[in-house]
Amino acid sequence: MTLNLTVNGSRRTSASEPATPLVDILREEFHLTGAKPVCREGFCGACMVLIDGKPTPSCLMPAALAQGCEIRTVEGLGAGNTLNTIQQALEACDAVQCGMCFPGMVVTLTHLLTTAPSATRDDIRAALSGNICRCTGYERIVDAALTALAKK
Ligand code: FES
Ligand code: FES
Known part of the structure; x- marks a missing residue:
């Protein structure tokens, strides 16, 4: 079957x-290695992609x-080699450490x-509840999201 x-x-x-x-087809066949198979149980969010626009x-x-x-x-x-707004904000806020969780965070x-241009700090934290970072506190990540929202 194809x-x-x-x-x-x-x-x-x-x-x-x-x-x-x-995740295995994306990485091993299509060489899109951003999504990471870390827990393989739906807990960590490192493998997150958008399916019909929804983080999955x-x-x-x-x-x-x-x-x-x-x-x-x-x-x-x-857009090509140009980072999107949240990627630029994460970089500007120096939010990335090892980077393992970040593709999922960006998604x-x-x-x-x-979907939520008026999101608050609490809303951002709630949205990230399915994305686990083992390196950082989440403060700079949330700061980056607020920075990106302020630019919209
Ligand atoms: S690898 Fe998929 S949620 Fe952790
Ligand atoms: S930056 Fe290392 S797991 Fe998040």
Whole structure:
């Protein structure tokens, strides 16, 4: 069976088993290594991608179920080599440490910026409840999100 997937606006095919986790196809076949398979249980958010605009852990998504959906990974959130607003704010606020969690954070916060332009500090913290960072406190990440929101 051929899987037909739409990733970052491009049509892609895969010969993997239908139950293969989407994160594995993105990384191993399409070489989109932003999404990270860390817990593989839906807890950490490191594998987060947008599925039809909604942040979704790609470790829990059988690839077959993603057919017909618009999949957007962190690689597809900027415009070419230009970082998007939240990526620029995270860099400016010096929020990144090891970076393992950040692709997922960027996916979640990009969604927040587009859906909740009046989000408060508490709203941002709630939105990030499914994204675990083992390096930092979350203060600079939340500061970056508020900075990005202020620019909208
Ligand atoms: S690897 Fe998917 S949520 Fe942790
Ligand atoms: S910056 Fe290292 S896990 Fe978040």
